[in-house]
Amino acid sequence: MTTAPPSGTSGADPQESTPRPAPVRRGRGRRPADEVRHDILSAAGTLLLSEGMATFTIERVAATAGVSKMSIYKWWPSKGALALDGYFAAVENTLAFPDTGDIEADLLTQLRAFVHLTADTPAGRVVAELIGQSQTDPDLAAAFREHYSGPRRRLAVEVMQRAQLRGQLRPDVDPRIVVDQLWGACYHRLLIPDEPITEEFAAGLVANLMRGLRP
Amino acid sequence: MTTAPPSGTSGADPQESTPRPAPVRRGRGRRPADEVRHDILSAAGTLLLSEGMATFTIERVAATAGVSKMSIYKWWPSKGALALDGYFAAVENTLAFPDTGDIEADLLTQLRAFVHLTADTPAGRVVAELIGQSQTDPDLAAAFREHYSGPRRRLAVEVMQRAQLRGQLRPDVDPRIVVDQLWGACYHRLLIPDEPITEEFAAGLVANLMRGLRP
DNA sequence: TCACTTAATGGACGCTGCGTCCATATTAAC
DNA sequence: GTTAATATGGACGCAGCGTCCATTAAGTGA
Numbered sequence: 001m002t003t004a005p006p007s008g009t010s011g012a013d014p015q016e017s018t019p020r021p022a023p024v025r026r027g028r029g030r031r032p033a034d035e036v037r038h039d040i041l042s043a044a045g046t047l048l049l050s051e052g053m054a055t056f057t058i059e060r061v062a063a064t065a066g067v068s069k070m071s072i073y074k075w076w077p078s079k080g081a082l083a084l085d086g087y088f089a090a091v092e093n094t095l096a097f098p099d100t101g102d103i104e105a106d107l108l109t110q111l112r113a114f115v116h117l118t119a120d121t122p123a124g125r126v127v128a129e130l131i132g133q134s135q136t137d138p139d140l141a142a143a144f145r146e147h148y149s150g151p152r153r154r155l156a157v158e159v160m161q162r163a164q165l166r167g168q169l170r171p172d173v174d175p176r177i178v179v180d181q182l183w184g185a186c187y188h189r190l191l192i193p194d195e196p197i198t199e200e201f202a203a204g205l206v207a208n209l210m211r212g213l214r215p
Numbered sequence: 216m217t218t219a220p221p222s223g224t225s226g227a228d229p230q231e232s233t234p235r236p237a238p239v240r241r242g243r244g245r246r247p248a249d250e251v252r253h254d255i256l257s258a259a260g261t262l263l264l265s266e267g268m269a270t271f272t273i274e275r276v277a278a279t280a281g282v283s284k285m286s287i288y289k290w291w292p293s294k295g296a297l298a299l300d301g302y303f304a305a306v307e308n309t310l311a312f313p314d315t316g317d318i319e320a321d322l323l324t325q326l327r328a329f330v331h332l333t334a335d336t337p338a339g340r341v342v343a344e345l346i347g348q349s350q351t352d353p354d355l356a357a358a359f360r361e362h363y364s365g366p367r368r369r370l371a372v373e374v375m376q377r378a379q380l381r382g383q384l385r386p387d388v389d390p391r392i393v394v395d396q397l398w399g400a401c402y403h404r405l406l407i408p409d410e411p412i413t414e415e416f417a418a419g420l421v422a423n424l425m426r427g428l429r430p
Numbered sequence: 431t432c433a434c435t436t437a438a439t440g441g442a443c444g445c446t447g448c449g450t451c452c453a454t455a456t457t458a459a460c
Numbered sequence: 461g462t463t464a465a466t467a468t469g470g471a472c473g474c475a476g477c478g479t480c481c482a483t484t485a486a487g488t489g490a
Contacts (some may be wrong), residue, residue, distance in 0.1 A: 028439035029485025036438070054351040059476060068439050073478070128350050131406055135347025136269040141408075149407045169428050176410055177419040178428065180400035185392070188399025191346055191406065192364045193356075195391055204392040212427025213384050213393065243468035244456025251467070274447060283468050288449070 039065040040072055044082050045090025049122050053129035056083055080133045080140025084147070087130065091123055097155045103163035104210055107182060110156070111202035114186050118197050128190050153179055181209055254280040255287055259297050260305025264337050268344035271298055295348045295355025299362070302345065306338055312370045318378035319425055322397060325371070326417035329401050333412050343405050368394055396424055 043065035048056055058079050062069045076082040098106045118124030127148075134141040153176070160175035169175075182205050189197045258280035263271055273294050277284045291297040313321045333339030342363075349356040368391070375390035384390075397420050404412045 028483055030437045030487070031439085032486080033437085052351070057476060058478090066439095068441095069478080070480090071438060074438095079477095132347035132350030135344045135406065136267070145407065145409055149409050153409055167430060170426075170430050173423055173428055174419050177400070177416060177423060180403045180410070180416075181396040181420065181423060184400040184403025185395035187403050187407070188395045191350065192360065192402070194360055194364050194368055195395070201392060201395075204389050205396065208388055208392060208396060208424060210428050211385075212429075213388055213425050214427075215382060215385050243454060243466095245458065245466045246456085246468090247458085248466090272447060273449090283470095284449080285451090286467060289467095294448095 036067060036071050040067055041086055041089040044086025048083055048086050048126055049090050053083065053133055078137050078139040080137035081143050084130055084140055084143050087126055095151060097159055099159050103168045104206060106159060108206050111182060111205060112199060115197055115199055115202050118190060124190055131191060251282060251286050255282055256301055256304040259301025263298055263301050263341055264305050268298060268348055293352050293354040295352035296358050299345055299355055299358050302341055310366060312374055314374050318383045319421060321374060323421050326397060326420060327414060330412055330414055330417050333405055339405055346406060
């Protein structure tokens with residue numbers, strides 16, 4: 001969080017070259033598109049992280065953002081798509097995947113990050129609700145695959161392919177399947193919480209796969 | 216809706232060449248509880264399998280079953296819980312888990328059954344939507360764990376524990392984690408369809424885990 | 431500078447579904 | 461046969477959806 005939010009709710013930015021006499025009051029009339037979009041995304045992210053998907057509605061986002069519903073419908077096709085963008089706007093989105101040369105250590109590091117995310121932040125719960133919503137919201141499903149699961153999956157596959165070239169992984173295994181056996185297993189516990197998501201779980205995932213189950 | 220006279224003749228006339236003799240126009244008054252429950256579950260299952268969770272509403276189930284909403288609210292706390300029971304009522308629910316003595320073959324058999332279920336029947340899609348709904352429906356989440364995921368998970372763990380006693384699996388692996396790496400991986404592809412669910416996928420899941428990823 | 435174009439707002443609309451509440455009708459239980 | 465139980469139809473207020481309009485302000489170019 002920076003100390004100088006340029007578009008705070010309270011006042012105009014005095015650093016702008018054009019002085020604005022009455023920026024606080026909102027009424028009818030045209031407003032800068034970026035400003036409107038920012039207000040919407042900010043409100044959507046806040047509502048999503050604080051109360052979750054169950055009470056997330058277009059009307060509430062509009063009211064919180066001080067924006068009309070039409071402005072929202074103009075840019076987002078469904079409440080799920082809006083929620084996803086709100087999530088991205090609210091959450092630090094680090095897509096870094098370490099590649100230190102030790103594939104086993106790198107996988108464990110990433111899985112530990114997942115454990116931490118679900119244990120110590122609301123992000124895990126929110127992502128689970130977004131995946132849930134995407135089951136009956138095609139627009140969200142498409143956006144989720146394109147902007148969330150797709151890039152992450154690709155990144156993990158690439159790291160494993162490099163490990164295969166280094167000879168650290170059997171060349172005949174399909175890295176795409178391994179992704180499902182590591183992160184898919186995590187999402188499984190996130191979405192169907194029969195068992196907890198712990199550090200031991202993460203360690204077990206890697207150990208089982210690397211060593212194999214045979215005695 | 217026109218106001219129909221209280222006599223039985225004028226109630227549901229429009230399409231009265233239906234081969235079903237039973238669905239006589241119903242009016243007010245007490246009915247056998249089992250009969251009402253059956254009508255509700257039957258309608259819920261039919262609606263769920265034919266149109267999915269997106270258009271599944273209490274009102275529609277009530278109308279289809281020829282039942283008042285109150286009768287539904289009397290027995291089910293949420294639409295998700297009703298949908299789950301409707302699913303069980305409509306789908307052949309085989310919980311058999313083979314234990315031939317060859318754990319690798321048995322796991323593959325079960326995973327192939329999952330592939331078949333998602334490819335050739337609407338059950339996979341429906342289960343995915345139920346899991347999705349359960350993310351924002353605590354009643355459904357509880358019922359799903361108790362009646363669906365819990366028993367299935369337990370069964371798989373028991374089979375693997377027996378395999379451990381037979382010496383077919385390393386004694387130090389946690390079967391609960393293996394469940395996530397096999398079925399969790401399948402549900403991952405079901406819920407986030409970046410990659411298809413195929414026989415090769417099922418075979419790869421088992422092969423990766425049994426042999427291990429190391430060269 | 432000023433007229434013109436663009437677009438966001440408040441407010442309203444009809445619709446669906448929710449969850450609840452009755453009065454009534456009818457069967458099940460005694 | 462009488463009584464108690466309960467399912468039904470119908471209505472209620474509420475929330476949210478998705479769309480539409482007239483108003484009003486910001487941006488644009490001459």
